[in-house]
Amino acid sequence: MKVTTVIAARPSQVWPHLADLSSHVEWMADADAIRFTSRQRQGVGTSLECDTRVGPLRLTDHMEVTEWEEGRLIGVRHHGLVTGTGRFTIEPLDRGEATRFTWEEELALPWRLASPVLGTIWRRNLSRLKARVESGTTSR
Numbered sequence: 315m316k317v318t319t320v321i322a323a324r325p326s327q328v329w330p331h332l333a334d335l336s337s338h339v340e341w342m343a344d345a346d347a348i349r350f351t352s353r354q355r356q357g358v359g360t361s362l363e364c365d366t367r368v369g370p371l372r373l374t375d376h377m378e379v380t381e382w383e384e385g386r387l388i389g390v391r392h393h394g395l396v397t398g399t400g401r402f403t404i405e406p407l408d409r410g411e412a413t414r415f416t417w418e419e420e421l422a423l424p425w426r427l428a429s430p431v432l433g434t435i436w437r438r439n440l441s442r443l444k445a446r447v448e449s450g451t452t453s454r
Contacts, residue, residue: 315433316418319440323447325404328413329385331447332402335362341442344368344435357382366396368431397422415440 321328331337333356339345346365354360360379366372375396381389389401398421405414417436423429 315421315429315436316416317433317436317440318414318416319437319444320407321413321415321444321447322411323413324410325385325406325413328404328415328447330452331443332388332404333384335360335379335388338364341446342439343442344432344439346372351376368435392421415443 331341335355336348336350339348344366346367348365349363350360351363352359352361356379358379358381360382362377364375364377366375373395375392376394377390377392377400379388380391380399381387381401385404387401387403389399392398392400398419400417400419400421403416403418405416406412407414417440419432419436423432
């Protein structure tokens, strides 16, 4: 699954919202809480648990950061009940004055028919992120 939005802000304004993994609960409606299971909070090797809620369904998503290119991308591997990979990518548009944000996931989910629902939730999440960045709301 892949969702994309264009944010009217420079990549350098978008990146802090992605790099601060603990702040993702502020713009991801399906993320209730994030707990780090590693000492580090950024970069390859960071591991975390995310309490996830989709309607009445709840689970803890275990993730490890597998890719980290400062100012450009974060990739994760999901393990546990949810398995697969995910990636956030940002790229400059309009001579660096805007940013294309892309969220891609290849997941094996424990629920049937979850993909269409998650696509809707993730598009809404990107709208929330876009609003935060464009309004100047800072990441913690």
